[in-house]
Amino acid sequence: MTMTYLRNVAKISLKTEKCIGCGICVNVCPHEVFIVNNRKAVLKYKDNCIECGACDKNCPFKAIEVKAGVG
Amino acid sequence: MEDKIIKKFNNKNEESISDDKILHLVSGTIDSSIGEIKKITEEWLMKDTLGAISVRLGFGRDTYKVPTGLYALGNPNSDSPVLVTANYKLTLDYVRRDINGLDVWILIIDTKGVNVWCAAGKGTFSTEEIIYQIKKCKLEKLVNHRELILPQLGAPGVEAYQILKYTGFTAHYGPVSSKDIKAYLKNNKKATTEMRKVNFNTVDRLTVAVLELVHSIKLLSYIFLLILITTIFSEVSFNGYSKFLIALNNTIPYLVAIIIGSIFVPLLLPFIPFKMFSVKALVLAVLWSFVVIRYKEVFMYINDWRVLTAHVLGLTSVIVYLGLNFTGSSTYVSFSGVYKETILTIPVLVVAIFMSLALLVSKIFI
Ligand code: SF4
Numbered sequence: 303m304t305m306t307y308l309r310n311v312a313k314i315s316l317k318t319e320k321c322i323g324c325g326i327c328v329n330v331c332p333h334e335v336f337i338v339n340n341r342k343a344v345l346k347y348k349d350n351c352i353e354c355g356a357c358d359k360n361c362p363f364k365a366i367e368v369k370a371g372v373g
Numbered sequence: 374m375e376d377k378i379i380k381k382f383n384n385k386n387e388e389s390i391s392d393d394k395i396l397h398l399v400s401g402t403i404d405s406s407i408g409e410i411k412k413i414t415e416e417w418l419m420k421d422t423l424g425a426i427s428v429r430l431g432f433g434r435d436t437y438k439v440p441t442g443l444y445a446l447g448n449p450n451s452d453s454p455v456l457v458t459a460n461y462k463l464t465l466d467y468v469r470r471d472i473n474g475l476d477v478w479i480l481i482i483d484t485k486g487v488n489v490w491c492a493a494g495k496g497t498f499s500t501e502e503i504i505y506q507i508k509k510c511k512l513e514k515l516v517n518h519r520e521l522i523l524p525q526l527g528a529p530g531v532e533a534y535q536i537l538k539y540t541g542f543t544a545h546y547g548p549v550s551s552k553d554i555k556a557y558l559k560n561n562k563k564a565t566t567e568m569r570k571v572n573f574n575t576v577d578r579l580t581v582a583v584l585e586l587v588h589s590i591k592l593l594s595y596i597f598l599l600i601l602i603t604t605i606f607s608e609v610s611f612n613g614y615s616k617f618l619i620a621l622n623n624t625i626p627y628l629v630a631i632i633i634g635s636i637f638v639p640l641l642l643p644f645i646p647f648k649m650f651s652v653k654a655l656v657l658a659v660l661w662s663f664v665v666i667r668y669k670e671v672f673m674y675i676n677d678w679r680v681l682t683a684h685v686l687g688l689t690s691v692i693v694y695l696g697l698n699f700t701g702s703s704t705y706v707s708f709s710g711v712y713k714e715t716i717l718t719i720p721v722l723v724v725a726i727f728m729s730l731a732l733l734v735s736k737i738f739i
């Protein structure tokens with residue numbers, strides 16, 4: 303069962319122009335937030351994001367910005 | 374990044390970690406190009422099981438750690454995969470158990486005895502620590518390949534491309550759960566979507582709930598004291614023993630409330646409507662309040678609207694507070710979401726607790 307939390311609160315943004323579609327963000331995200339479509343990442347399930355920051359840290363092109371919380 | 378790595382290498386007072394948690398697992402050594410490497414067994418012995426139970430209950434968690442460095446599982450050689458993991462003993466135990474029968478190297482890094490996910494969040498499961506351990510252990514001399522497998526849950530703390538830049542090792546993110554490592558390796562180091570997902574199933578929720586219960590049960594003594602004090606002053610016609618007995622019985626619904634808040638809210642999480650944890654908890658709180666009011670004689674509550682309202686508010690506050698608290702242990706919430714929920718809930722809780730106390734105190738005087 304997939305549980306979802308509050309909507310429209312996750313602070314995550316994607317600069318599509320920097321993205322080359324390598325798919326690393328898809329690999330590191332534990333909640334299937336991204337898909338890669340036409341060589342570009344898309345925030346498909348933005349409300350699933352838990353702001354862990356894994357995508358932000360691992361995107362080699364710095365295309366993602368997450369305001370990761372402490373803790 | 375450079376300065377962080379340099380700082381690691383210059384750190385003179387690196388903690389020396391005792392090997393008493395792992396000594397019983399060492400089954401021999403393996404001769405390698407960089408000298409002897411300790412071989413550890415996949416088996417769980419009694420000591421490991423008891424240790425696991427105790428940390429799950431919240432005892433000895435801070436010291437449940439093992440020394441960093443390279444270990445051999447099975448009979449690895451210079452072509453065998455290298456798995457990186459945290460130096461929390463329980464983490465190592467799961468890895469050992471779940472990859473039995475394979476020949477791999479385990480590189481344990483210093484996460485201060487904290488599991489991978491929490492350590493990544495705290496910044497100890499980090500790029501610089503991995504780089505430091507690779508260099509310190511001379512990994513490039515041990516293996517012919519240049520690949521590492523990191524647990525996916527370490528990703529929030531690690532920049533994989535930096536590891537490549539500084540060590541020449543390509544870091545692959547493996548599955549979330551150590552249970553899938555075997556399948557992952559068989560699948561040519563490709564994790565399936567299922568392996569990448571963090572679940573929060575009943576067992577997961579129950580595991581953390583037990584820990585919550587151990588933490589929150591302490592609340593009960595404060596509640597008992599409060600009830601005892603108000604009883605002493607308001608029920609002047611009773612003798613001391615009866616007052617004690619009343620206070621004791623009055624506290625029982627709070628014990629149940631703590632169990633509801635720390636065990637049943639987590640357990641029933643997906644089945645209770647609403648998104649906010651505090652509102653989910655409120656649903657159970659209302660139900661429990663009804664039961665308590667219905668059977669108020671059983672718990673020796675006197676039939677006075679102030680006392681009953683005070684306890685309904687008190688019980689509800691306990692359950693809602695514990696429900697809100699569980700956001701911290703759940704795996705699908707964001708910091709921003711929890712922040713929003715917290716600032717919505719806390720003022721209401723404060724007012725409720727204040728009213729509850731005011732009512733009980735007012736009973737003393739009027
Ligand atoms: S990791 Fe960065 S560059 Fe790669 S697909 Fe994701 S956003 Fe695009």
Ligand code: SF4
Pocket residue numbers: 314330331332333334335336350351352353354355356357358368
């Ligand atoms: S912050 Fe974490 S949960 Fe959110 S999109 Fe990035 S990897 Fe996924």
